[in-house]
Amino acid sequence: MTVQEALMHAPNCGDCPIRHRAVCARCEADELAALDEIKYYRSFQAGQTLIWSGDRMDFVGSVVSGLATLSQAMEDGRTQTVGLLFPSDFVGRPGRDTAPYNVVATTDLLMCCFRKKAFEGVMTRTPNVGQRLLEMTLDELDAAREWMLVLGRKTAREKIASLLAIVARRDASLHLRRATGRMVFDLPLTREAMADYLGLTLETVSRQISALKRDGVILLEGNRHVTVPDYNRLLEEAGDDADGGLPV
Amino acid sequence: MTVQEALMHAPNCGDCPIRHRAVCARCEADELAALDEIKYYRSFQAGQTLIWSGDRMDFVGSVVSGLATLSQAMEDGRTQTVGLLFPSDFVGRPGRDTAPYNVVATTDLLMCCFRKKAFEGVMTRTPNVGQRLLEMTLDELDAAREWMLVLGRKTAREKIASLLAIVARRDASLHLRRATGRMVFDLPLTREAMADYLGLTLETVSRQISALKRDGVILLEGNRHVTVPDYNRLLEEAGDDADGGLPV
DNA sequence: CCCCCACATTGACTTAGATCAAAGAGCGCG
DNA sequence: CGCGCTCTTTGATCTAAGTCAATGTGGGGG
Numbered sequence A, B: 001m002t003v004q005e006a007l008m009h010a011p012n013c014g015d016c017p018i019r020h021r022a023v024c025a026r027c028e029a030d031e032l033a034a035l036d037e038i039k040y041y042r043s044f045q046a047g048q049t050l051i052w053s054g055d056r057m058d059f060v061g062s063v064v065s066g067l068a069t070l071s072q073a074m075e076d077g078r079t080q081t082v083g084l085l086f087p088s089d090f091v092g093r094p095g096r097d098t099a100p101y102n103v104v105a106t107t108d109l110l111m112c113c114f115r116k117k118a119f120e121g122v123m124t125r126t127p128n129v130g131q132r133l134l135e136m137t138l139d140e141l142d143a144a145r146e147w148m149l150v151l152g153r154k155t156a157r158e159k160i161a162s163l164l165a166i167v168a169r170r171d172a173s174l175h176l177r178r179a180t181g182r183m184v185f186d187l188p189l190t191r192e193a194m195a196d197y198l199g200l201t202l203e204t205v206s207r208q209i210s211a212l213k214r215d216g217v218i219l220l221e222g223n224r225h226v227t228v229p230d231y232n233r234l235l236e237e238a239g240d241d242a243d244g245g246l247p248v
Numbered sequence C: 001c002c003c004c005c006a007c008a009t010t011g012a013c014t015t016a017g018a019t020c021a022a023a024g025a026g027c028g029c030g
Numbered sequence D: 001c002g003c004g005c006t007c008t009t010t011g012a013t014c015t016a017a018g019t020c021a022a023t024g025t026g027g028g029g030g
Helices: A003-009 A029-038 A116-125 A127-153 A156-174 A191-198 A202-214 A231-237 B003-009 B029-038 B116-125 B127-153 B156-174 B191-198 B202-214 B231-237
Strands: A039-044 A049-051 A059-065 A068-073 A079-085 A102-105 A109-115 A183-186 A219-221 A225-228 B039-044 B049-051 B059-065 B068-073 B079-085 B102-105 B109-115 B183-186 B219-221 B225-228
Touching: A029 A039, A029 A109, A029 A116, A029 A127, A059 A116, A068 A191, A068 B127, A079 A127, A079 A191, A079 B127, A109 A116, A116 A127, A127 A156, A127 B068, A127 B079, A127 B127, A156 A183, A156 A191, A156 A202, A156 A225, A156 A231, A191 A202, A202 A219, A225 A231, B029 B039, B029 B109, B029 B116, B029 B127, B059 B116, B068 B191, B079 B127, B079 B191, B109 B116, B116 B127, B127 B156, B156 B183, B156 B191, B156 B202, B156 B225, B156 B231, B191 B202, B202 B219, B225 B231
Parallel strands: none
Antiparallel strands: A039 A109, A049 A102, A059 A109, A068 A079, A068 A102, A183 A225, A219 A225, B039 B109, B049 B102, B059 B109, B068 B079, B068 B102, B183 B225, B219 B225
16 A cells, blocks of 8 residues: 555544645644644646646645646746645645646645635634745745746756756655765656756757766666766756755 | 935834835734834945845845845856845845845835844734735745746747836836836836846847837837836737736 | 557757947946 | 946857757557
């Protein structure tokens, strides 16, 4: 039985893999109980769109496992991914009722959801949820601004390295490891999804990944399985100073 | 006596030009009094750096008049502006004590400041301040993501048009007008500052402004004074649908 | 087991914007 | 009032990344 199945069938906040990082991280036992009462799990398949921009949003929730993207499109079809939603990240906005972005699962995805109305109720009654949400929102704002530097000023090679560094860091954090030295992880994105996040074409993504492989910055096994022999080298390639960007 | 001088000498929250949009917007009389007691004004000259990235931040505050930029730099000198701070926008983050970005005045600037400790105290006691701050932070997150689309996917011409549209919109909002039809305003940024926000070089900014002028999308008097004959035309040039981007 | 099909790579060529270089133009100060 | 400084415009050339076009490839279903 996978973690997903376990949670779908016998959900228990105490055992939840994102308990210590999600919107509920600061909750006391009674607050957790209030959330527990209104929560429900939903799973989505890779490629599925959870929410369309402009849709009425009647739930909010946390990513438990898998990866989703937030994206924006122009009328002519140009697309920009504006955020990656890793496990523990929060989806939705209490107080707004139409979704400003498309939310798309790029891998199979498990979400811990709350009806929006009910969540808003809990939020007004339990300050720890609202405070944690403010904190997470401020972190997301930092991440968005960090990414503005990537989009506005970095070269294609630096962009790829920056994305790999983020995925490596979040993967490590999920396994309670520090981001350092040799790291191994799976890329939860296709080349096209990477291009959409990096403001590049998929051809350029492919070429730069080949170049990083050629130069020994990364090793690939298949298209998705990545080994980074030296995380600091990767950060250098990303144009970050070696202690690197945002703290997790 | 200018608004600035009036505020410096006889500050009164009731008369404040940003009272209805700033972090204090939702405050009741008693909450306002609490903020009033700990507030003080500071003014800065165009070009002055208010805060250096990495500095200890011991105050937070609101822009009352003028414009500041938030920017990030790479070691090799590449710079990206990650946010514009218009009147009513908030600077600083309760709960963090080192500044993540440079804050630079691009025009003469008046700020309504609070010592961070004192502000944090007010925040825990008056829910309306914290809630308003969450709301403003979520709006800033939307703005940052909107800008990611601009940086990642728009052409130089569309980028310039997008920036002009934002400045026009914020200027209108400050004067309690709707953004529509003919609009006249001053650009609070040099070509270089525009380039830093748009992920372009200043030469490209200059060329594209000349092109927009040639095509009648804007009229210029001197380098800073802009007339937009038709705001919807500008939005089209920005690649936005005509009802346009973020609500103010 | 092997065939498909979506995903990925690679190559040849084009182009938007960067870079390098040289004039203009507004304005604050002596 | 005109000197000098900063900001801006414009031109010529270069280049990173985009576009168009084949060609590989690996993993899930028949």
